[in-house]
Amino acid sequence: MINTKIYKSVYTLAEKLLEADSKGDQQRFDALYDELKAICTEHEGTDKDHPEQWETLADFTEDLVKALVIYDKALAKAEAINSKDHLSSIAYAMAVIQIELGRKNAAISNLQNAKISANKIEDKEFKVEIDELLAKLVAE
Secondary structure, eight states: OOOHHHHHHHHHHHHHHHHHHHTTOHHHHHHHHHHHHHHHHHHTTSTTOOHHHHHHHHHTOSSHHHHHHHHHHHHHHHHHHTOHHHHHHHHHHHHHHHHHTTOHHHHHHHHHHHHHHHTTOSOHHHHHHHHHHHHHHHHO
């Protein structure tokens, strides 16, 4: 379970990052991103470390290759606590980036993993999204 105080600060930073991005305020975006990165780094390897903060950091990482590295770290943390929600959402996010980077086989592999993890989650719409993207890639 993620620490409530950390969750709130990560969630608030995510909202502010979205706002800065929508306004095209790169300077504010960069400052907020650095703040989020500092939270992740500060808690890494402690009992307050959680995939949620790393997944959020990866979500806002503009360099796609760097984002994949951060998602990979988030995935390892999700595996460590066996969080099916995080395992499926992180693998899906990685697949979307891999498609954009032309890494189809890696994307298919991540979508297959996302599908397995999503078996145990409540979000039926997300399960359909995973299935549809996987079917589309395999059919190509």
